Amino acid sequence: MSIMTALKYNINLKLLCHRSYILKNGLQCLSSFAKYAEHKPLEKIRNIGISAHIDSGKTTLTERILFYTGRIAKMHEVRGKDNVGATMDSMELERQRGITIQSAATYTLWKDHNINIIDTPGHVDFTVEVERALRVLDGAVLVLCAVGGVQSQTITVDRQMRRYNVPRLAFINKLDRLGANYKRTLEQLRGKLHLNAALLQLPIGLESNNTGIIDLIHQKALYFEGNFGEIVREDEIPSNMRTEVQDKRQELIENLSNIDEKLGEMYLNETQILEKDIMDAIRRSCIQRTFVPVLVGTALKNRGVQPLLDAVVNYLPNPGEVENYAFKENEKETTKILLNSERSDKHPFIGLAFKLEAGKFGQLTYFRCYQGMLRKGDSLHNTRVKKKIRVQRLVRLHSNQMEDVTEVYAGDIFALFGVDCASGDTFVSDSDLLLSMESIHVPDPVISMSIKLKNTKDRENFAKGISRFTKEDPTLKHYYDVDNKESLISGMGELHLEIYSQRLEREYNCPIILGKPKVSFRETIREPFEFDYLHKKQSGGAGQYARVIGVIEPLPPEKNTEIIFCDETIGTNVPKQFVPGVERGFRTMCEKGFLSGHKVAGVKFRLIDGMHHCVDSSELAFFLAGQGAMKESYCNGLWQVLEPIMLVSVTVPVEFQGIVMAQISRRNGILLNTDNNEGWTVLEAEIPLNNMFGYIGELRSTTQGKGEFTMEYARYTPCLPAVEEQIIREYQIANNIVPEAQQKKN
Incomplete structure (x- = not known):
């Protein structure tokens, strides 16, 4: 290639020689990044994030950006054949699975502009990585697949960009794929995301016939040549596309005229609109978030990346143009x-x-x-x-x-x-x-699983690993459930928890087992039970004597999580110094119920009368009497199991409202309220916690990944008879308890 040709196409000869040397010899050399360390003026800085749905090509696009800007000397593919993987997927798990798990930052140089880039994950399980990236960025590139169009995580990312008022460009990627349809994707941007979007480029051919793109502003065809598409060749627009180019350019100008006052005035006055006027209008409206420029290309086939970089420099704001x-x-x-x-x-x-x-x-x-x-x-x-x-x-x-x-x-x-x-x-x-x-929005965890160590000797490594991961990722929670005596881990989805379990094994040599967590059921008495219990042990030596008389009764539903002890004795039949012993006996027995082994709640113990012995009575004797009265109520009273009810709020697109209502009904839920707004519906329902396990997977699969939900504790309520019977049977089998009916039969 001649020097004049290189100058014409703005190619860095030194960089090309360096690349060709590496390609010929297969060697990796350390480059001097002195030019990247230069501090540029404010107007020469861009902070951008690259966000999209899963498998839209974010990391591949970032890899091309780094290559064309000279930041890396050789491109690698996501889950590539050479077992190297993309530069931004530095974690071993990312390279094996071919997905981005953690957002990664880099900075590079394009046409004397310093561009800070954060590549973010696409899976909804790692949504906090997108949240914190968008919180600190001034602009973003929303990548869309030309086949998939606007998908579930695209909608989530769009909502996050709106939350932090981030201006964005849209890049329709994968034009080379079978079934690529950029027109449908553009319509979905306008229809599903309600964005004022218009094309700045048109593709020359689709699928295997895609050879380049047409710049509508400058009215030129761009072809990407060389081994890696590094040479951008300008040419005339193909004759069969000239009418379409004129129509789309006019559509772009009309779109901008509707939202940009200056260009609108020129359009109405029929003043000649120059290329610079269009670009200035795009920049103004993009920064004000009233317009989204749409670019096209295929990162994998090395087409359309350099014009996208030009658009980042030309249309996205510098830090001085954003109010913080x-x-x-x-x-x-x-x-x-x-x-x-x-x-x-x-x-x-x-x-x-x-x-x-x-x-x-x-x-x-x-x-x-x-x-x-x-x-x-x-x-x-x-x-x-x-x-x-x-x-x-x-x-x-x-x-x-x-x-x-x-x-x-x-x-x-x-x-x-x-x-x-x-x-x-x-x-x-x-x-x-x-x-x-302003802090970062952290969504609440939606799934919990029990977590156990395979080897108890790994406790120290587990403590180090889980402490590090919960500090790094605010959506990951680890806590000990006192009621069920098990450790629980909560996160944004099954993949989220699975990734962290693998990281514990790989990075801390600490294999773990994930399983369904237990539900904190409660036991309560159905109707008042009168007791008259005598504890007597006077067979020689220091004796024990205590008699307690009273009632154990249920509390009203609004207090069914409490246990109350009430001393209603009059006189000296039960000396006041022995009353705390009765209370301790009652509360000790409430720690473990008779039916299922869960805690007792919603019970009031009324101590009305009793008797004592002047020598043999003690606080211990009355403690044992209190326990005996509770045991008597377990054997002769009517008890039932309570289960926790959760207030669940489900947010889904309106078209999935019927499906989600059927899911709620199937899980024995009661629908309380529905609210429709801008194509989304919010359903509020009360559902038993025991029926909520696995719901996040079902919700995402039936709503194309677009549904999300939150839940919080509402109250305890009696179980359905079938559920209660199953809980009691499982407890009896686990503890080798023979049912009373079976004992009588034997």
Whole structure:
């Protein structure tokens, strides 16, 4: 290739020579990244995230971006044949499964603009990774599959982008796949996501006939040549597409005229609209989130990536064009303060810790700098815990590789070592600035499983691993259920918990067993039971004598989780110093019921009368008498099992409302309320907790992954007879208890 050709196509000759050398010799060389460490002016910075549904091509697209910008010397595929895997999938599990589990950060250079990129997972189980990435980014690229179109996680990502007011570009990927239909995908963007979207490009052919793309603004055909599509060749628009190009360009201008005042005025006055006018209008409306530019391509076949990078630079905002706020609280009110994004040390440093990760050298904390600058050796203050830290090491990230820097400025994404903090903490350089930034939305866990160690000797490793993972991932919870005497782990889905169980085995050599957790049932008495119990042991030596008379009765439904002891004695038949012994005996017996072994609740023990012996009575005797009275009620009273009822809120698209209502009915749920809004319906119902296991899998499979639910405890209520019978039978079998009817028969 001649020098003139290289200059014409804006190719870095030095980089091409370096790549060809690597390709010929199969060697990996360490490149100097001095040019990436340069601190650019504010208008030359872009912070973007790449988000999409599962298997839309996010990581493949990021790999191409890094290659074309010269950040990596060789491209690798997700779950590639060479067993290397994509650069951003640095975890071994990610490379084996071919999915992204953790969001990964990098930064690169394109046309003298520094672009910070975060590649996020597509599975809903790892949705918190998308949440915290979008919280700190100024723009995003929403990747869509040309075959699948707008899918379940696309809708979730769109809702997250709206939550954090993130401007976005849409990139319709996989045009080379069989069944690719970019027009349908565009209609779904407008219909399902209610976005004002229009094409900036058209594909030249689809599926195996796709050869390039047409730029509607500049009215040129772009072809991607060379071994890896690195040469972008401009050419005339094919004659059979000129009419379509004119129509689509006019549609783009009309779309923009409706939302951009300046372009609308030019359009109405029939002023000549230049290419720069269209680009300026796209940038203004994109930053205001009133318009979504749609680009097309196929990352796997190396087409359309460079124009996408140009669009990121041209249309997405720099950190100075996004308003970021901090909140200052005092005794009277909370003040909202606009942060200054100027890249200098004129203003105090304000940064947000948005992600934690355990590294080789301790905890690695990802930060976004919103104001001021930070140097190595400076001190920072955590405004939540009022704790001071010293910056020992300052790094910028390229996937799992770290590059040391001496200073960072407003708009930069970086990381610190040795910072003990939580995700969402605000840090300032001035201790008098008691500011806090809006925290990250963390969804509640939706599934719980019991967790057991295969080998008890691994307890120490398990404690280390689970402590690290729950700190890194706020949607992962681990706790001990006192009622059922088992450890539970909660997360966003079965895949979420499965990944962490595999990581415990791989990284901490601690294999575990996951299973269905037990439900905390309760036992209560159906109707009042009168007791008159005498505890007597006077066969010689120190004797024991205690008599208790009273009633054990059920509490009303609103108090059926409590146990109450009531002393109603009059006179000295039961001396007051012995009453606590009766109460202890009653409460001890309530720890384990007679029917199923669960705790007793919703019971009131009324001590009305009794008798004592002046020598043989003691607190121990009355303790045993209290226990005996409860045992007598177990044998002769009428008891029942209570189960926890959960208030469940299910959010699904309107078209799945009937299916979800049938699911609720099938799980013995009672529908309380439905609310429809903007194509979504929220159903509130009360469902027994015992019937909720496995529901997240059923809900996602029947709603194409679009459904989600939350649940919270509502109350305890009597079980259905069949359920109660099954619980009692399982308890008797597990404890080798012979039923009373069987005993009489024998």
